[in-house]
Amino acid sequence: MNEVNLWWLGGTGIIAGLLGSMLGVGGGFIIVPILTLALHLPIKLAVGSSLVAIVANACTAAGAYTRSGFTNIKLGLLLETTTIPGAIVGGFAAAYIPAAVLSALFGLLLLYVGYTMVARMYSASNNTNAVIEPDTSGSRLSRSLSDSYEDENLSKKITYNVNRTPAGMGAGFGAGILSSLLGVGGGVIKVPVMHLVMGVPMKAAVATSTFMIALTAATGAFIHQHYGNLQPFIIAPLVIGTVIGSSAGVQLTKKIHGDWLRRIFGIFLFMVSVLMFLETVGIID
Amino acid sequence: MKSNKIDNSRLKAWSSIVFRVGIGISLTLVLIGFILLIYISRSSNIQPFVKLEQIPAAIIISIGIFLLLLIPIIQVILSIVFFSLDRNRLFIGISVAVLCLAAISIIVLLV
Numbered sequence: 001m002n003e004v005n006l007w008w009l010g011g012t013g014i015i016a017g018l019l020g021s022m023l024g025v026g027g028g029f030i031i032v033p034i035l036t037l038a039l040h041l042p043i044k045l046a047v048g049s050s051l052v053a054i055v056a057n058a059c060t061a062a063g064a065y066t067r068s069g070f071t072n073i074k075l076g077l078l079l080e081t082t083t084i085p086g087a088i089v090g091g092f093a094a095a096y097i098p099a100a101v102l103s104a105l106f107g108l109l110l111l112y113v114g115y116t117m118v119a120r121m122y123s124a125s126n127n128t129n130a131v132i133e134p135d136t137s138g139s140r141l142s143r144s145l146s147d148s149y150e151d152e153n154l155s156k157k158i159t160y161n162v163n164r165t166p167a168g169m170g171a172g173f174g175a176g177i178l179s180s181l182l183g184v185g186g187g188v189i190k191v192p193v194m195h196l197v198m199g200v201p202m203k204a205a206v207a208t209s210t211f212m213i214a215l216t217a218a219t220g221a222f223i224h225q226h227y228g229n230l231q232p233f234i235i236a237p238l239v240i241g242t243v244i245g246s247s248a249g250v251q252l253t254k255k256i257h258g259d260w261l262r263r264i265f266g267i268f269l270f271m272v273s274v275l276m277f278l279e280t281v282g283i284i285d
Numbered sequence: 286m287k288s289n290k291i292d293n294s295r296l297k298a299w300s301s302i303v304f305r306v307g308i309g310i311s312l313t314l315v316l317i318g319f320i321l322l323i324y325i326s327r328s329s330n331i332q333p334f335v336k337l338e339q340i341p342a343a344i345i346i347s348i349g350i351f352l353l354l355l356i357p358i359i360q361v362i363l364s365i366v367f368f369s370l371d372r373n374r375l376f377i378g379i380s381v382a383v384l385c386l387a388a389i390s391i392i393v394l395l396v
Contacts, residue, residue, distance in 0.1 A: 003330040003331060003332055004330070004331060004333055005329055005330050006319075006322075006323065006329045006330075006331060007329050041333070045333070052350055052353065052354070055353055055354060055356070055357070056308065056311075056312070056353060059304050059307060059308045059353070059356050059357070060304075060308055062300075062301075062304050063301050063304035063305040063308065064301075066297045066298075066300045066301040066304065067297070067298070067301035069294065069297055071297060071300070073293075073296055073297065073300060073364060074293075074376055074379075077361070077364060077376065077379050077380055077383050078379055080383045080386075081379060081382050081383055081386065084383065084386040084387060084390070085386060087390070088386070088389060088390055088393075091390070141375075144375060144376075147293070211360075214304075214356065214357040214360075215357035215358070215360070215361070215383070215387065218353075218354040218355075218356075218357045218358065218387075218390075219386075219387055219390040220390075221354055222354060222390040222391055222393065223390050223393055226393050230350065231333045231334065231335075232318070232335070232342075232343045232346035232347050232350060233322060233331055233332075233333055233335065233339070233342075233343070233346070234333050235315075235346070235350055236315050236318060236319040236322070236346045236349075236350075237319060239312070239315050239349075239350070239353070240312065240315060240316060240319060243308065243312055
């Protein structure tokens with residue numbers, strides 16, 4: 001295996017943390033392609049390293065979100081009952097699936113995420129003005145998952161119930177497989193499902209997804225460690241960079257218009273997915 | 286099924302503390318190991334796999350990474366404690382189930 005430059009790895013972490021926190025994604029979409037395409041590391045090593053960096057990114061953001069009261073911890077724990085089994089299945093599957101297939105799957109995922117970013121199917125800033133009133137007709141479980149937070153933009157307390165929990169739990173299983181298999185957070189599935197299907201306000205959906213990502217990615221990382229896919233010297237600069245980038249991204253988000261950034265990043269993901277496909281079929285090295 | 290809102294907000298406050306303290310401790314260890322690695326290697330270009338002289342740096346970084354991965358699991362244990370104080374049996378059960386599932390992944394690591 002080639003030598004790797006520690007500063008390049010640190011820079012990758014900073015970019016992943018910065019864009020990840022600004023765009024509401026885990027950072028795996030940036031780390032895995034850079035480690036494989038630019039630094040020529042094996043994809044399984046890239047996936048394992050990416051998962052640890054995602055845990056660092058998610059824990060940094062989750063600390064702020066839970067303090068603000070956005071995180072619905074009960075909902076996060078309930079959905080984790082299916083997401084963790086998915087992460088365990090994905091972690092084992094990653095060990096047996098050929099690297100070329102993993103690259104192709106990752107390319108497909110990038111295409112999907114790129115499309116959602118360009119088409120603006122969801123965004124962290126989307127629908128923040130929606131006020132979801134508590135639904136008193138829900139089931140007992142739904143009512144027990146109800147939560148509230150203070151929305152500073154609206155100067156109002158937002159209270160909401162959670163609907164269609166079975167659909168959310170099913171999506172959680174899929175997000176867990178995706179996370180461990182491809183080294184991503186899985187927020188691209190969790191956030192839209194929580195918001196659009198379960199009726200959770202966007203801020204709470206992003207915060208709860210971040211809380212869950214930390215646990216799902218940690219579970220996946222333990223499985224990857226079993227297969228020797230966690231190398232401390234690759235992970236250390238990535239983790240340091242990710243935390244620095246994530247902290248800076250939170251501050252920059254307040255100053256930069258998110259919609260354009262999201263669209264440009266979506267186009268970038270399209271291009272990276274094409275590169276990954278070309279590498280998979282052997283057209284580029 | 287009782288749901289105590291005071292404990293719910295307390296859970297969020299404590300959860301935030303665990304996240305921030307956990308990331309602080311683990312990041313400090315990873316940073317110390319990283320500085321030691323640069324000092325020992327005297328180069329910013331390294332082989333991904335650990336050499337004999339790099340073992341001390343690798344151990345410190347690995348402990349930092351292990352603590353980082355434990356933070357979300359400590360969160361689940363914290364939830365069990367809070368739901369127990371709240372006597373919320375449904376969420377004690379859910380949290381214990383999540384903890385058991387997470388424990389499977391750690392057992393896999395140790396086997």
